[in-house]
Amino acid sequence: xxxxxxxxxxxxxxxxxxxxxxxxxxxxxxxxxxxxxxxxxxxxxxxxxxxxxxxxxxxxxxxxxxxxxxxxxxxxxxxxxxxxxxxxxxxxxxxxxxxxxxxxxxxxxxxxxxxxxxxxxxxxxxxxxxxxxxxxxxxxxxxxxxxxxxxxxxxxxxxxxxxxxxxxxxxxxxxxxxxxxxxxxxxxxxxxxxxxxxxxxxxxxxxxxxxxxxxxxxxxxxxxxxxxxxxxxxxxxxxxxxxxxxxxxxxxxxxxxxxxxxxx
Amino acid sequence: xxxxxxxxxxxxxxxxxxxxxxxxxxxxxxxxxxxxxxxxxxxxxxxxxxxxxxxxxxxxxxxxxxxxxxxxxxxxxxxxxxxxxxxxxxxxxxxxxxxxxxxxxxxxxxxxxxxxxxxxxxxxxxxxxxxxxxxxxxxxxxxxxxxxxxxxxxxxxxxxxxxxxxxxxxxxxxxxxxxxxxxxxxxxxxxxxxxxxxxxxxxxxxxxxxxxxxxxxxxxxxxxxxxxxxxxxxxxxxxxxxxxxxxxxxxxxxxxxxxxxxxxxxxxxxxxxxxxxxxxxxxxxxxxxxxxxxxxxxxxxxxxxxxxxxxx
Numbered sequence: 221x222x223x224x225x226x227x228x229x230x231x232x233x234x235x236x237x238x239x240x241x242x243x244x245x246x247x248x249x250x251x252x253x254x255x256x257x258x259x260x261x262x263x264x265x266x267x268x269x270x271x272x273x274x275x276x277x278x279x280x281x282x283x284x285x286x287x288x289x290x291x292x293x294x295x296x297x298x299x300x301x302x303x304x305x306x307x308x309x310x311x312x313x314x315x316x317x318x319x320x321x322x323x324x325x326x327x328x329x330x331x332x333x334x335x336x337x338x339x340x341x342x343x344x345x346x347x348x349x350x351x352x353x354x355x356x357x358x359x360x361x362x363x364x365x366x367x368x369x370x371x372x373x374x375x376x377x378x379x380x381x382x383x384x385x386x387x388x389x390x391x392x393x394x395x396x397x398x399x400x401x402x403x404x405x406x407x408x409x410x411x412x413x414x415x416x417x418x419x420x421x422x423x424x425x426x427x428x429x430x431x432x433x434x435x436x437x438x439x440x441x442x443x444x445x446x447x448x449x450x451x452x453x454x455x456x457x458x459x460x461x462x463x464x465x466x467x468x469x470x471x472x473x474x475x476x477x478x479x480x481x482x483x484x
Numbered sequence: 485x486x487x488x489x490x491x492x493x494x495x496x497x498x499x500x501x502x503x504x505x506x507x508x509x510x511x512x513x514x515x516x517x518x519x520x521x522x523x524x525x526x527x528x529x530x531x532x533x534x535x536x537x538x539x540x541x542x543x544x545x546x547x548x549x550x551x552x553x554x555x556x557x558x559x560x561x562x563x564x565x566x567x568x569x570x571x572x573x574x575x576x577x578x579x580x581x582x583x584x585x586x587x588x589x590x591x592x593x594x595x596x597x598x599x600x601x602x603x604x605x606x607x608x609x610x611x612x613x614x615x616x617x618x619x620x621x622x623x624x625x626x627x628x629x630x631x632x633x634x635x636x637x638x639x640x641x642x643x644x645x646x647x648x649x650x651x652x653x654x655x656x657x658x659x660x661x662x663x664x665x666x667x668x669x670x671x672x673x674x675x676x677x678x679x680x681x682x683x684x685x686x687x688x689x690x691x692x693x694x695x696x697x698x699x700x701x702x703x704x705x706x707x708x709x710x711x712x713x714x715x716x717x718x719x720x721x722x723x724x725x726x727x728x729x730x731x732x733x734x735x736x737x738x739x740x741x742x743x744x745x746x747x748x749x750x751x752x753x754x755x756x757x758x759x760x761x762x763x764x765x766x767x768x769x770x771x772x773x774x775x776x777x778x779x780x781x782x783x784x785x786x787x788x789x790x791x792x793x794x795x796x
Contacts, residue, residue, distance in 0.1 A: 225596030232593030236579070237747045243581050289610035306623075311638065315594035316566040407761050477498055480538055483577065 229317050233325025237295050240302060241329065250294065251333055255287040255341050262408075263349040277351050277438050282407030284341040285431060288365075289372045290398040292334030296376025300383045301391060303482075310483040319466055323377065330376065331369055337373035338365065356437035363448060366432030370455035371401070372428075377462040385468045387482045401427055411443060426454040487612050488646055488672035488678045489517040489540060493549030494789060496535055496702075509535045510702045512549070517680060517695070522672050524693035525682045526791060531699040533682035534650055540680065541571045541648050554645055567595065570644040574654035579593035580624040584634055587623060588641060594749070595642040609637040613667070629660040636667065647671065651689060664689055686791055698794045706794045713790055721759035725752045725770070725783040732775035750778075759784065 241247040262283040299322050303309040312322075345351040353413040356364065375397045382390035404422045405411070409420040411432075422428045429444055429451030436442045444450050472477050492512040497506040497791070510532045517523040525533045538544035540553050542562040551558040556565040579588045585606060592602045610616045613633040618626065626634065632652070639647055652668065654662035669692060670678045683689050689696055697707035706713055714720060720743045725731070727750045736745040736754055741762040744755040756762045760781050770777060 224598070228593045228596050228598035228602075230779070235593070236574060236590050239586060240579070255637055283598055298545070304689065306579045308579060309592065310538075310571070310573070311578070313524050314541055314543060314566060314569075314571050315591065315642075316596070317594050318563075318754065371671075476537075477538070478546050479543050480534070483573075 223309055226321065229321040230325040230328070232317075233299060233322050234328050235325075236302070237299065237326050237329035240298075241295075241333070250291055252340065255291075255337050256344065258283050258287050259341050259344045261347070263345065263435075266349070273350060275437055276349055277321065278435055278440060279408050280345045280349060280351050281431065281435060281438075282402075284338060284345060285427070286398065286402055286407050287341055288334045288338040288395070289299055289368050289375065289401070289427070290395075291337045292330040292369055292372035293379070293398065295326045295330030295333060297379035297383070297393075299323075300380050303360065304383060304387055307483050310479050313470075313479055317353055319463075319470065323373075323463075327373060327376065330372060333367060334372060335365075338368075352438075356434060360434065360437055364430055364434040367426065367433070367451050367455065369447075370452070370459065371427045371430070374455065374458045374462055377459070381462065381466050381469045383474050384466070384478065387478070391412040401425065404428075405431060407431070410440070424454070426451045426458065429454070486519050487516055487552075488519045488521070488554060489515065489523070489680060490552045491515040491536075491540075491549065492551075494536070494539060494546045494551055495548030496532075496539065496544070496546050508702055510546070512696065513699075513702075513704045515697060515704060515707065517678070519678050520672070520676055521695055522668070522679045522693050523682065524696040525680065525699055526684065526686065526689050526696055527682075527699035528684060530702040533684075533699055535702075536699065537571075537648050537650050537680065537682050541569060542566055542760075543571075545783065567642065568644060568731050569646045570639040570642055571648040571650065572632075572635040572639035574632075574651035576636070578623045578631075578634065581622055583620050584617040584626070584630075585610065587634065588638060589639050590603040592641045597641075605641060605643075609640060612640075613637045620779075628655055629657070631662060632656055634659070636664070640671075644677070646678045649679060650686070651682055653683075653685065661688075668692055688705040698791065700794075710790065711758070713794070720755045720757050722781075722783040723754040723756055723759055723763065723766070724779075724783075725754070725766075725777060726750060726779040726781075727752075728776040728778045731774075732770045732773040734769055734773060739741060739769070 252296070259280070262279060263276070266279055300309070303312050346353055353361070377467060379390065379393045382393045404418065405425050406414070406422060406426045407484050411419055411428055429447040432443050433447035433451065442448055491513055494510055495508070496510040497508040499506050508679045525536060527533050539546050539551055539558060542558050542565055545559055548605060553565055554568055554693050556696055557567060579590070582590065588606045588609060589602060592605060613636060615630070615633060615637060618630055623631065623634070628761060636652070653664050656664065657689070660775055665688065668679060668681070681692065693710070693719065695707065695709050696704045729738065730750060731752045733745055736742055738751060742756060746753045765780065767780070
């Protein structure tokens with residue numbers, strides 16, 4: 221690996237993501253408007269329902285996680301969608317890059333944007349709804365954040381697979397995957413209330429364990445005895461499998477002529 | 485002559501839809517292109533030109549055969565090869581919200597360039613293609629001609645050893661197309677760049693290409709220097725001699741370079757391999773026979789005629 225060369229290739233995607241985000245008014249909306257709306261609407265709903273502080277915190281953790289993951293994965297998902305929308309996909313793949321350059325470069329900006337969203341939502345939750353973010357401690361918070369960003373990476377890579385396979389038609393997946401997680405991982409409710417069959421499905425999603433881990437600092441019982449072990453093991457397995465699938469999809473795209481069709 | 489591009493038995497078929505049948509686009513294409521050449525792939529729409537160039541540029545994997553570009557296998561050594569080639573296609577498309585300069589910087593970085601070296605290269609290309617005044621204009625706001633110039637600038641960002649151009653002048657106005665052709669010729673002459681281009685514009689191929697290949701329905705029907713193909717097919721320049729009285733009593737068929745001849749009343753029609761070197765001796769022979777010419781017409785063989793002959 222030639223470090224300076226690889227650095228420039230990674231920076232190409234990071235710098236491009238930064239420029240596009242800076243010039244796109246919707247990117248500002250994604251980072252500030254929707255997370256703000258989410259915190260206010262969910263927080264005020266808990267006030268209206270007169271919920272106790274522990275339950276309020278439980279629900280707010282879900283809202284913060286949802287938006288953080290959503291924003292963090294978007295930069296990855298969009299990294300190929302930008303090229304599909306501008307019909308320039310072939311110019312990217314005629315260059316001597318590896319998928320790793322794209323994932324690290326775009327993922328880095330996703331990580332930064334995700335952290336900003338987490339910070340904004342966390343501060344708003346603390347200020348407006350008395351949520352105590354310091355209770356899990358620095359290590360607990362860092363591990364939870366790491367878990368969330370791993371989930372965001374898995375979603376982002378899954379969207380990239382669909383983009384390389386289905387092109388424009390996969391656009392919707394960039395948003396839909398996160399909402400599917402919302403449904404299954406118990407963002408706003410414990411997974412124990414999910415109907416049989418669906419709960420087992422929730423156990424296959426690493427975010428379930430990270431939420432479980434983070435919420436236990438606020439007095440909620442652990443569903444799994446080793447949430448971090450399960451969460452990180454699943455995350456690494458899914459990440460490896462999804463990366464291998466992405467490589468396979470690219471090879472298949474080179475065989476099927478998908479890169480050319482998406483550049484027309 | 486060293487080989488820059490070598491293709492042996494290249495075949496490619498696409499599946500039509502998920503369950504659909506396969507459509508063969510290329511069939512056993514053999515091709516050899518030397519360094520420093522401008523090689524034109526000619527053919528009608530759907531002949532397989534873009535498919536072939538996409539295989540050489542590693543954007544598409546062949547189903548059969550082997551292709552070597554700069555001695556590197558386009559499938560097994562694609563990563564190494566990509567560093568040394570580049571492509572500009574018709575209807576240039578780049579990220580809409582990036583400026584000319586930002587787009588060039590983005591692609592430069594993809595080739596591992598950065599810092600001052602990248603800034604210098606981007607500056608050179610902006611100057612070379614007269615894009616300097618437009619460096620801060622977003623891609624979406626560029627005219628078609630400027631977009632095409634940016635595409636060519638991007639294609640040179642990594643100083644490629646072989647440049648692939650897929651219908652480079654399609655969609656351009658005649659003036660811009662002529663300007664771009666001059667640029668292509670200059671790159672070939674001054675930088676010694678090997679260029680492979682696809683076109684269905686025969687005049688363009690005639691102006692630019694040292695060698696051509698005719699592709700039809702996925703088959704390479706003929707390839708070589710235009711003059712060699714002309715000779716192989718017995719095609720040539722047309723010379724029409726119109727006499728004031730009867731034609732000069734000469735054995736035209738035995739004259740050097742005459743491929744065919746026809747006499748009709750006061751008119752003689754000759755097909756010559758190369759009019760520019762055969763005309764003078766023929767006129768000298770007529771002059772010595774004391775016959776007076778009323779008119780001499782020369783019509784060069786054009787590529788269109790050659791194309792019709794090969795593809796029909």
